Amino acid sequence: MRHTNEDVIRLGQSPPEPAQTADHSPPQPVHFDVAETYSRFGRQLYLFALNALGDPDAAEEVTQESFTKAWLARHRFDPQQASARTWLFAIARNVIKDAFRRRARLPEPVDDRRMTHLSTSAPDPAEKLMLIEALSCLSTEHRQAVVAIHLIGLSYAELSESTDIPISTLRSRTFHGLRALRRYVTSSEADDD
Amino acid sequence: MTDHSDRVEELIAAAAASDLSAQEQAEFDALRAQDPTIDATLHELMGLLPGLQAAVPHWEEAEPPQRLDASIRSITESGVRSETVVEGNGAPAASASEKPLSEHSRAQQPRGRRRAAFALVAAGSVIAGSGATLTVQHLIDSPPDGPPGTYGAVEEITFLDEPGEVSVDGSLIAHTWGTETVLEIEGLEPGSSFTVVLVAEDGQEFASGTFFGSEVLIECRMNAAIMRDEVERVEITAEDGNVITWAELPSAIDPEAEDTGAGES
Numbered sequence: 499m500r501h502t503n504e505d506v507i508r509l510g511q512s513p514p515e516p517a518q519t520a521d522h523s524p525p526q527p528v529h530f531d532v533a534e535t536y537s538r539f540g541r542q543l544y545l546f547a548l549n550a551l552g553d554p555d556a557a558e559e560v561t562q563e564s565f566t567k568a569w570l571a572r573h574r575f576d577p578q579q580a581s582a583r584t585w586l587f588a589i590a591r592n593v594i595k596d597a598f599r600r601r602a603r604l605p606e607p608v609d610d611r612r613m614t615h616l617s618t619s620a621p622d623p624a625e626k627l628m629l630i631e632a633l634s635c636l637s638t639e640h641r642q643a644v645v646a647i648h649l650i651g652l653s654y655a656e657l658s659e660s661t662d663i664p665i666s667t668l669r670s671r672t673f674h675g676l677r678a679l680r681r682y683v684t685s686s687e688a689d690d691d
Numbered sequence: 692m693t694d695h696s697d698r699v700e701e702l703i704a705a706a707a708a709s710d711l712s713a714q715e716q717a718e719f720d721a722l723r724a725q726d727p728t729i730d731a732t733l734h735e736l737m738g739l740l741p742g743l744q745a746a747v748p749h750w751e752e753a754e755p756p757q758r759l760d761a762s763i764r765s766i767t768e769s770g771v772r773s774e775t776v777v778e779g780n781g782a783p784a785a786s787a788s789e790k791p792l793s794e795h796s797r798a799q800q801p802r803g804r805r806r807a808a809f810a811l812v813a814a815g816s817v818i819a820g821s822g823a824t825l826t827v828q829h830l831i832d833s834p835p836d837g838p839p840g841t842y843g844a845v846e847e848i849t850f851l852d853e854p855g856e857v858s859v860d861g862s863l864i865a866h867t868w869g870t871e872t873v874l875e876i877e878g879l880e881p882g883s884s885f886t887v888v889l890v891a892e893d894g895q896e897f898a899s900g901t902f903f904g905s906e907v908l909i910e911c912r913m914n915a916a917i918m919r920d921e922v923e924r925v926e927i928t929a930e931d932g933n934v935i936t937w938a939e940l941p942s943a944i945d946p947e948a949e950d951t952g953a954g955e956s
């Protein structure tokens with residue numbers, strides 16, 4: 499049986515001596531660890547997909563496909579150029595866009611109650627996706643505060659009463675959540691330029 | 692963005708939500724008069740809100756399903772194997788992992804089935820080459836022995852009712868993360884899409900992957916997030932859902948429940 503480097507490479511480890519036979523495996527040691535990356539960012543990515551697509555099944559598919567693509571392209575991952583999260587989310591954005599395109603080709607019945615909403619000026623899809631991504635990447639505490647105050651519209655007193663968390667803590671979390679969102683958006687826009 | 696004291700941060704957060712009391716408003720105004728960067732920060736944060744509220748009218752907070760963890764971890768395991776089995780008469784055979792993923796999702800499967808199959812098959816291997824004539828047993832070096840369900844052991848299965856020219860040789864391998872199906876297939880219509888489905892005792896179906904029929908021998912490995920001792924039947928179905936051939940499985944042990952000493956895989 500002919501072996502490639504992939505026989506013995508475990509992600510993050512050095513490859514063996516060059517094989518004698520044709521080698522179509524990654525030419526360099528790779529440092530993209532699927533399991534570790536999923537442990538660190540899997541939930542964020544799933545939340546991103548879930549809220550972008552609004553469908554748990556689709557979110558699961560997108561998460562799976564994003565990690566699969568990342569692993570298949572791991573030889574192109576360069577931690578000097580981007581963090582694993584940045585790289586993974588760049589892949590996920592494309593997978594989600596593909597999912598949108600597939601949906602766009604499939605006519606869907608529209609609920610009458612949504613017509614008014616649909617006819618109003620919709621946010622730019624790229625901006626919408628970026629904001630959902632940014633929100634997904636907040637810490638759970640920061641995100642929950644931002645969502646409760648600014649998306650659901652609770653007052654700090656109402657949120658404090660329902661969570662038993664002091665108002666001052668909730669305000670601080672909201673401040674830092676919004677600031678992190680702002681940084682994320684600013685940095686994403688800079689990357690796009 | 693300027694750093695502020697904790698109190699200023701709290702007041703900015705309250706101001707951004709129009710949630711300042713009269714007393715806090717007076718305190719905030721006094722602080723703003725002393726430090727113009729407070730207004731700058733407030734405006735930066737408030738500038739984010741209209742877009743955020745328009746873009747995300749509703750937020751769903753949820754944990755990813757447990758099976759996702761197992762199936763993503765299996766990407767690596769399956770992919771490594773998929774490349775080790777390449778053997779033939781020269782040029783490496785094309786594997787599924789080298790195809791665009793969109794090709795793997797061509798088949799119009801019911802959603803429940805499609806979910807698990809969506810990307811696992813990309814990590815699995817579909818080798819269609821004239822020189823790829825490994826037998827299923829040879830795909831694994833010195834597998835552990837044991838009754839069906841033993842982790843890592845190769846369990847040969849027999850497909851029934853194979854139509855016409857169709858020939859399917861198959862094996863199952865129990866893993867801690869689910870069940871791997873290893874198939875050698877000939878005679879299925881080239882270009883048509885087929886699905887490997889593992890059926891549980893309660894009738895629930897777990898898609899393990901899709902592949903295209905080919906004029907040459909197809910070898911493939913597919914994974915499903917169901918434990919071997921829960922699988923009752925393996926089916927290969929056509930795009931329209933019709934079962935092409937199927938294998939009834941014997942009962943399998945649960946290695947962890949019975950402490951058989953079967954090796955981890």
